[in-house]
Amino acid sequence: MNRFLMATPSMQQCRKALASAKHVVFLTGAGISAESGIPTFRGAGGLWGTYAAQDLATWEAFERDPSLVWEFYNYRREVVSKSKPNPGHYAIAQFQQRMVSEGKRCTVITQNIDGLLQVAGCSPIEMHGSLWNIKVAAPPDRDSFKFCLEEGVVWEDRAHPICPALAGKGQPDAARLCGSVPVPDLPHRDGLLLRPAVVWFGEQLDRRTTATIHAALDTCDLLLVAGTSGVVYPAAGYAAQVARRNVPVAIVNLDPIDTADGVARWVFTGMGGTLLPQLLAPVTDGKELEAEEQVQ
Numbered sequence: 001m002n003r004f005l006m007a008t009p010s011m012q013q014c015r016k017a018l019a020s021a022k023h024v025v026f027l028t029g030a031g032i033s034a035e036s037g038i039p040t041f042r043g044a045g046g047l048w049g050t051y052a053a054q055d056l057a058t059w060e061a062f063e064r065d066p067s068l069v070w071e072f073y074n075y076r077r078e079v080v081s082k083s084k085p086n087p088g089h090y091a092i093a094q095f096q097q098r099m100v101s102e103g104k105r106c107t108v109i110t111q112n113i114d115g116l117l118q119v120a121g122c123s124p125i126e127m128h129g130s131l132w133n134i135k136v137a138a139p140p141d142r143d144s145f146k147f148c149l150e151e152g153v154v155w156e157d158r159a160h161p162i163c164p165a166l167a168g169k170g171q172p173d174a175a176r177l178c179g180s181v182p183v184p185d186l187p188h189r190d191g192l193l194l195r196p197a198v199v200w201f202g203e204q205l206d207r208r209t210t211a212t213i214h215a216a217l218d219t220c221d222l223l224l225v226a227g228t229s230g231v232v233y234p235a236a237g238y239a240a241q242v243a244r245r246n247v248p249v250a251i252v253n254l255d256p257i258d259t260a261d262g263v264a265r266w267v268f269t270g271m272g273g274t275l276l277p278q279l280l281a282p283v284t285d286g287k288e289l290e291a292e293e294q295v296q
């Protein structure tokens with residue numbers, strides 16, 4: 001028996017819409033990597049439950065204590081380097097590959113910096129940068145954020161630890177938030193201190209990346225939002241932007257999220273690693289969806 005015979009009516013509808021769409025956009029967040037063992041930011045076990053975002057994910061935090069911020073990112077590089085994509089990542093990657101092979105468009109926008117979608121075979125837009133990229137540290141007014149590796153402004157460095165002094169430092173101690181590595185021993189290039197090439201609170205996203213994202217949001221015929229709490233802008237505004245064009249929005253999330261209200265046509269509550277493979281599996285035969293309907 002086909003495993004999709006138990007699909008709910010709304011899952012059938014969403015699968016039909018996905019099958020007939022010509023341009024699907026995904027917006028993903030930390031929740032899609034939770035089943036790979038990577039902590040989310042909010043909710044149970046989230047990083048912002050242990051730490052305050054302003055202590056670790058702002059330019060001001062880096063300026064105050066670059067050693068602490070590097071310990072945080074070096075530790076997260078260690079966690080991610082031991083992680084593998086889960087069925088949710090693979091489902092999105094395979095869906096994107098299938099759309100492209102059928103001459104359709106599929107744009108995957110991710111807020112995640114872990115690179116696991118790429119390991120699964122997906123080509124996402126990394127709107128908040130990458131854990132594996134670094135750049136010279138400069139105050140925000142002098143730092144127009146650029147993701148482009150070719151420009152030499154941001155470059156990839158997968159070394160672990162990122163520098164010898166950070167070896168074995170582990171997770172920052174939340175009780176005494178203070179870095180222990182002397183600044184000269186942190187990553188440097190040509191005498192300049194380096195930082196992770198990620199977008200911290202209060203920082204602008206790369207302009208070209210933003211333009212590409214808006215072009216996709218303005219032309220898609222379905223948006224699927226997965227594993228994000230929907231509280232961080234600009235991503236938090238994308239579902240409403242698409243819904244204003246009367247384009248269907250589907251949400252897959254473990255917890256109900258406020259931004260779904262009045263915006264989402266379909267809300268699927270549960271684990272991304274279970275729901276995404278169900279939603280995104282190929283419709284191999286036109287009769288398959290009819291068969292699902294007959295079972296209801």
Ligand code: BJW
Nearest residue numbers: 029030031034040041042111202227228229233254255272
């Ligand atoms: C599962 C699951 C499973 C769990 N299956 N689901 C407009 C209004 C108000 C404020 C602003 C605004 N515009 C801009 C701002 C300021 C700010 C902002 O949004 N603040 C809000 C908090 C209010 N935004 C910015 O500063 C942005 N810059 C910007 O807009 O520039 C222009 C500007 C600046 C200043 C003022 C005005 C304009 C930059 C935002 C950068 C965010 N950076 C971080 C860190 C990046 C690097 C790093 O990773 O360290 O990005 S913060 C963190 O949050 C990270 C994430 O990408 C981001 C979003 O989190 P996400 O992915 O949604 O994760 P969670 O943990 O929140 O949710 C996970 C969900 O998954 C949960 O709901 C679970 O239920 C679910 N889940 N397991 C399915 N197995």
